[in-house]
Structures are given as structure tokens and as C-alpha cells.
Amino acid sequence: MHWLNWLIVVAYLVYVVGDGVRRAKGTKEIEGYFLANRNIPWWAVGLSVMATQLSAITMIGTTGQGATDGMRFVQFYFGLPIAMVILGVTLVPFLHGAKVFTAYEYLERRFDARTRSLTAFLFLLSRGMSCGTIVAAPAVVFSAIFGWDMAWSVAIMGVPTVLYTMIGGVQAVTWVDVKQMVLIVFGIVALVIVLLVQLPVNPDDALRIAGAAGRTRVFDFSFSPNETYTFWSGVIGGTFLAMSYFGTDQSQAQRYFTARSVDEARSSLLMSAYWKIPLQALVLLIGVLVFVYYLFQAPPLLFNPAHEQRVRAADAALYESLSGRYRQALAGRTQAAQALADAAAGGGAGESAAREAFRAREAEVNAVRAEALALAGRVTGENPRDVNYIIPHFVLTALPLGFAGIFIAAVMAAAMSSIAAELNSLSTATVVDFYRRWFKPEASDGHYLFVSRAATAFWGVFACVVATFAATLGSLIEVVNRFGSFFYGSILGVFLLAMVPGARAAGAFFGLIAGMSAVAAVNFGAPAVSFLWHNVIGAVTVVVVGVALSSLKRAP
């Protein structure tokens, strides 16, 4: 990468650390460190919520998914605005009005200490591990494309984030998020503009070609629970998932706890609801346009450069043979794409035949790619899927000077904003739900502040270690993530139960265990059911079992 691009990346890193650290001034107690004295304006909270949710995977993985699978992933977000509205009139007034530090603290007030401790423990377990994967995902890509050691890739994002989060607390996290969100949106919009300028066909033809390859299909109204992305799984499952995430996950809830009032907290969530679907559609559209770009510019056979090198080294002859077939298939596809664009411009005569011819050439290209990916899997022993490498390859080879630096900085910003929120919330739950609750209920603010910073540093180091050894820990991380999906909807169920008059502590605790068991049973008994439905099953089971147990206890 050109030195000017590196300069942009370094300038970004220096700026965010400086900006974050200066927010530490005046923070003398944990109310300021964890909740900014509940004095952050709603628009800043809203941008912080958005930045936290938008991770590096959104920037490189979702765009890559747009290139390979098209726009239909956007359905995943259809429930989000509905969830925000429901949360705005239900959980947010409860939680913000209760003046708690953590969402789980509220559960002790409403139910009992064991329900609070169990939910907080489940949060620490799953988020601690997932924080590592949030660092690992972009670090693996940077490691492959720049040839860096994995530890160095993790450190370049992890160390600055831990520094400003540990020193500046939630003030630093929120205000750095605001700037990072601006950079991310700028990076996305710049990429769209550059793509539109660089495409050899006009946008109308580009979308027509993308449509012929199925990339512009958005809506799938089938009601199969085994299909992950459908309109209904997005609206129903997505609503429950977003309610779980934004309503009960401390990394999100803590963002709106910092708002000045209940109404400002609600407005901050609605701000995120505003832009989520349009922004995700734009992110996927980038992928679709990159797909069209690579119809006219030859893409590599394998987008992951590390895998390509290893495959070449292992079996150069076979790789060259595949490359030759690939070049031939690509030439045929380029001709077919141009013919389709010409037919469309000619007023539709022959467009149908041109579309079919294009699809046949596209299938040939995909077949050779599938062979190459299988070969990469056999040679490396790793997952050969290279969706996450498509956009980085485009950015580094096709963008004008300076834009690559902006995009890499935007990917780092997306990763760092998510990591910072996770670290801050992990530290809050550790100190408030365990250390202060069970070990040292009475101590000075100075002591709690010191412990909070130490807890942030601990979780930061833990996340970086997990990320560095992500490949080795692969199966363990997968187990923890799968285990996390068992209780996500169930925790939402406990919070919904909290709003039911007459619901009792035993109902909440055993309802939570019943909810997690129900999801585990569905997961192992019917593994084809999409994970989006797990949250619905978990939440509904907790509420039904919780209400039933509560009424049983009341009966005598």
C-alpha cells in the first residue's frame, strides 16, 4: 500500500487515542466512568449505538456477501426498527428510569440476586469470547493481505482501543464512536461513488447485469424455518434478536443509560432505527457493484493471498491449469455481460436470451472457483471461504490514491468502536454485578475507579489473547458462540417477564433455565431451523414457564 494510505491510517489511530484519552479529564467516580453522569446528548448516544453494532465484519464480510449472494441479507434487519419502537415504549423506560449501571442490576431489584448473577455471568462468558472474535475477524484479513504476523494485526487495533477505553471510560467510547461513525459512513459513500465512476457500464446496466445473476433479489416471502434470510424470519426473528441485543445486552444498554432522560434514550435508539436498513442496503449494494466491476476486470482465482501462495507452492501445475480454465471462463463471462448490457440498451430485444447466456457463463466461472476453493481447503487445512477478502482486494488494487487508506481506517474504526463498547460493558458488569455486589460493597469511588480500569485492561488483554489464538481456539469459540445463542432470547424473556405484574423470582430463574433448555433442544433436535427463530423460542418459553410457575407459587 502507498505511504500516503499508511499515513491516513496512522493519523486516524493517533487521533482516536488522543481524543479518547483526553475524555478522562474530570472522571473521578464510576458514575462518570461507566455512565458519563447520564449526560450525553441523544444524537451522540444514537451514533454510538450504530457504531457499536457496525463491526469490521459489516465492512468487509457483508460487502463480500453482497458480491457473492446479493441484496437478500438486508432482510435480516427488517425487524430492527420494529424492535427499537417496542423497546422505546417498554424496556427503555423501565431500565433508564431505574437508574441502574447494568441491565442485570435491574433484575435483582425486580426478582432476586441469583437471576441477576446468572444473566450477568452468561453475558461475561459469551461477550468475553465474542470480543475476541470481533478483533480476530479483521486481524485475520489484515494478516493475510499485508503479510503481518497475527499478533501484530491484533495489536494494531487492540492496543489503542484498550488504551482509550481504559483511561477515558464511556465518555471516550461514546465520543470516539461519534467520530468513527462519521469516518465509516464517509468510507462507505466514497466507495459507492468511486465504484460508480470506475464501472465500464452505466448504473442502470450494471444493476441489470447484477439482476441477471440474482444479486438484486431482496425479498423472499417463503415461510420455511430452515431458510436463514426470509422476509418473515427477518421481521419476526429479527425483531426478537434486535430486542435481545439492544434491550438486554449490556454493551448496547449501557449506551442509552448514558442519555439525559428516558425520552432522549428512546430517541437515540430510534436514530439507529432510522438508518440501519438504508445503511445495510448501501453496504450490500457496494458488494453488488464490486461483483459487476469484476465482470469487466479479471478477479483473482483465490481472493485470499495467503491461501493463493500456499496453493501455488503446494501444487503449481494444478493451480496453473485451474487458472487457465478460469481465465477462459472469465473471458466468456465478460463477453456475455457486455452482450447483456448492449441488449438492454437496445430496448429489450434479445435481452432474455442474453440473460440466459450470461447465466451459463457465470455458472462456468463459479464451477472453476469452487474447484480452486476446494483445493485451497485441502492444501491449507483451513476454511477456504474467501468472501471476507473480496472487498479488501478491490480496495487495494482498484481505488485511487488515498481512498484505500480511508477505507482501511474505516474498517479499523468499525472494529474498534465495537471492541471499545464490549470492553466497557464487560468491565461494568464485572465491577458492578460481581465485585461490588459480592466482594466489596463499601469502598471509595477512587477504589472502584481503579478496579474498573483494571477490569477493562484485563478484558482487553483477554480479548487480544483469544483473537491471537483464534485459529487454534476455533472450535472452542464456536462452542461458546453456539452456547451464547442458547440464552440470548431467554434473557430477553426474563426482561419481558419482569414487566408482567405478579411474575416472581422463582418463575424468572427457572423460566430462564427452561428457555435455554428449549433452545438447546431445538438446536440439537432440529439443527436445520434458522438461528433467528431460536430467540423467539427462548423468549416465549421463558415468559410462558415464568408466568405458569409464578401463578403456581401464588395459588395456595
Added chain:
Amino acid sequence: MPDDRGHFRRTLLKVMTVQLATLLLLWLLQARYTG
């Protein structure tokens, strides 16, 4: 507070308008280009 509630309602209305407009645009994208 009444001012805050009014602000929330206005924001809610704008949110829903943006969502409907986005869904309409996505529908048009699919209808026009997906063969």
C-alpha cells in the same frame, strides 16, 4: 415531559417514513432488475 414526548413522536414518525421509503426503493430495485 410534553416537549420530550412530542420530540419522540415526531422522531418515530420520521423513522417509519424512512423505513417505508427504503422498503419501497428495495422493492422497485427487485422488480425492475431481477429477471
